[in-house]
Amino acid sequence: MELRRALLVPDPAAEFGSMNQQLIRKAINGVMPRARATGLLSSICTFQMLSGTRDQDGPVNVYIDVPGLVGIACQRAAPSDARIQATEQKTIGQIDSSNLWHVLLDNYYNAVSVTLPDGQVVSGPQTAMRAVVDGVPFDVLGVEPDSQEQMTRVQLQKVTL
Amino acid sequence: MSTSLERKLWLAAQADANLQALLGSGAAIRWGGMQEPQGSIFPSVAVNVVSAIDQYSNTDLLITALYRVQFTVFDTNAERARQVEQAIKQFLTMFNAYSPAGATVLRPNRVVMRRQGGDPQTDPLTYQRIMDAMIWNNEQT
Numbered sequence: 001m002e003l004r005r006a007l008l009v010p011d012p013a014a015e016f017g018s019m020n021q022q023l024i025r026k027a028i029n030g031v032m033p034r035a036r037a038t039g040l041l042s043s044i045c046t047f048q049m050l051s052g053t054r055d056q057d058g059p060v061n062v063y064i065d066v067p068g069l070v071g072i073a074c075q076r077a078a079p080s081d082a083r084i085q086a087t088e089q090k091t092i093g094q095i096d097s098s099n100l101w102h103v104l105l106d107n108y109y110n111a112v113s114v115t116l117p118d119g120q121v122v123s124g125p126q127t128a129m130r131a132v133v134d135g136v137p138f139d140v141l142g143v144e145p146d147s148q149e150q151m152t153r154v155q156l157q158k159v160t161l
Numbered sequence: 162m163s164t165s166l167e168r169k170l171w172l173a174a175q176a177d178a179n180l181q182a183l184l185g186s187g188a189a190i191r192w193g194g195m196q197e198p199q200g201s202i203f204p205s206v207a208v209n210v211v212s213a214i215d216q217y218s219n220t221d222l223l224i225t226a227l228y229r230v231q232f233t234v235f236d237t238n239a240e241r242a243r244q245v246e247q248a249i250k251q252f253l254t255m256f257n258a259y260s261p262a263g264a265t266v267l268r269p270n271r272v273v274m275r276r277q278g279g280d281p282q283t284d285p286l287t288y289q290r291i292m293d294a295m296i297w298n299n300e301q302t
Binding site for chain 1: 197199240289
């Protein structure tokens with residue numbers, strides 16, 4: 001939505017000057033509904049956390065869905081559309097190859113209250129969680145909400161040997 | 162032409178029942194090479210010659226050399242990685258690159274270091290068991 005300067009600047013002389021802030025809010029509120037309406041959010045993301053079970057090697061690799069963060073419509077894309085990112089790291093011991101994704105969730109999820117297995121209460125997706133996108137588990141490297149609380153973006157990584 | 166210690170180890174590993182059960186059989190056994198091959202099935206073992214010591218008499222180069230060989234087990238299952246480590250320890254009780262195999266010959270292998278490691282970048286963590294063994298090798302066979 002395009003906003004002209006006359007709408008953005010308070011003007012006592014304007015007949016509907018008191019509506020300016022509401023128009024901005026309305027425009028912001030319309031961003032994600034329009035994004036969802038495009039149909040581009042065609043992937044499904046579910047956040048999972050470790051179950052909290054431990055054995056002699058530390059946390060057992062059993063994940064459970066995070067309540068409130070299940071089946072989220074999202075769009076995943078490469079982190080850069082300009083060039084291929086070189087993500088292979090070679091050592092004598094092994095070759096790590098990382099697969100990075102930038103994922104836009106369909107809404108603002110940082111207000112979702114989550115109780116972790118250790119009792120800690122956090123808000124929204126965390127880097128300690130993993131994200132399963134279209135059935136493939138990824139490590140969550142970062143979570144970024146927007147300042148207007150409309151959307152949540154996450155950076156995901158999958159490293160293979 | 163003599164056979165390298167790496168190849169002797171690889172051929173002997175293929176004939177070891179315990180290692181076969183864990184690492185596959187025949188030439189497809191997941192054993193050898195300095196690196197963990199990309200996309201490998203776990204568990205697998207990388208074999209790296211850390212150093213070799215050649216010995217001389219006052220007149221000649223002796224035919225036996227002492228190798229420090231590092232075995233690194235890679236697996237996403239820590240307990241299974243330990244099973245492979247145990248299988249390698251058992252394998253070294255039979256492996257002899259020092260002299261022709263026989264009931265009376267010595268197999269003077271010596272494990273001088275064992276520790277665990279891991280690659281935390283992967284999910285789940287890729288566990289490693291690292292073992293250094295001193296192995297005598299006949300350089301002329």
